[in-house]
Amino acid sequence: MLNHQTALDRAFQALSDPTRRAIVERLTKGPASVSDLAEPFDMSLPAVHQHLQVLNEAGLMSWDKKGRVRWCRLNAKGLSAAEDWIAQRRALWEKRLDALDRHLKSSG
Amino acid sequence: MLNHQTALDRAFQALSDPTRRAIVERLTKGPASVSDLAEPFDMSLPAVHQHLQVLNEAGLMSWDKKGRVRWCRLNAKGLSAAEDWIAQRRALWEKRLDALDRHLKSSG
Numbered sequence: 001m002l003n004h005q006t007a008l009d010r011a012f013q014a015l016s017d018p019t020r021r022a023i024v025e026r027l028t029k030g031p032a033s034v035s036d037l038a039e040p041f042d043m044s045l046p047a048v049h050q051h052l053q054v055l056n057e058a059g060l061m062s063w064d065k066k067g068r069v070r071w072c073r074l075n076a077k078g079l080s081a082a083e084d085w086i087a088q089r090r091a092l093w094e095k096r097l098d099a100l101d102r103h104l105k106s107s108g
Numbered sequence: 109m110l111n112h113q114t115a116l117d118r119a120f121q122a123l124s125d126p127t128r129r130a131i132v133e134r135l136t137k138g139p140a141s142v143s144d145l146a147e148p149f150d151m152s153l154p155a156v157h158q159h160l161q162v163l164n165e166a167g168l169m170s171w172d173k174k175g176r177v178r179w180c181r182l183n184a185k186g187l188s189a190a191e192d193w194i195a196q197r198r199a200l201w202e203k204r205l206d207a208l209d210r211h212l213k214s215s216g
Binding site for chain 1: 113116117118120121123124125126129132133135136137138182184187188190191193194195197198200201202204205
């Protein structure tokens with residue numbers, strides 16, 4: 001199991017690439033095989049495979065093999081961890097701005 | 109103005125580094141000078157400056173100079189853009205899982 005910092009490093013790193021975000025986007029419609037996922041991209045299968053590996057290692061996607069086909073599916077937990085990290089910081093900052101605003105109004 | 113894809117690339121890239129996330133964390137407590145921000149890190153001022161530049165170019169932080177001091181503050185809008193991207197995909201995927209669950213129950 002990765003520690004939380006490393007997991008976040010990998011999740012944000014994985015999401016920083018537009019091809020990998022497009023793969024995540026496609027996977028919101030449901031599980032897909034590696035060749036389904038490769039189809040819209042002008043990219044070799046090994047290159048797509050490498051992106052999938054990054055998403056898998058980042059905990060954003062899991063895959064299992066059924067017969068000869070490898071099926072990929074999103075991992076909501078991995079997405080939540082990255083989302084929550086940002087949401088909590090943004091909320092703290094906005095709370096601070098609101099407090100400052102109230103302070104300025106009451107002392108104005 | 110960066111296009112939306114590039115802005116997201118940069119925002120997620122910026123957040124993939126633990127030092128930069130620690131800087132964001134610190135900035136939730138309020139604006140800070142570059143030397144305030146550098147203080148907890150065992151790192152040269154130029155190295156910290158470089159991290160701040162990445163955060164600034166990613167739209168997660170802005171800075172302005174007052175006299176000799178450069179003040180940094182979080183940019184809630186930049187944080188929201190990254191958070192919203194993840195939240196929307198996670199919501200789509202969870203909605204799909206719920207629909208599948210209902211389908212399995214009704215046909216079970």
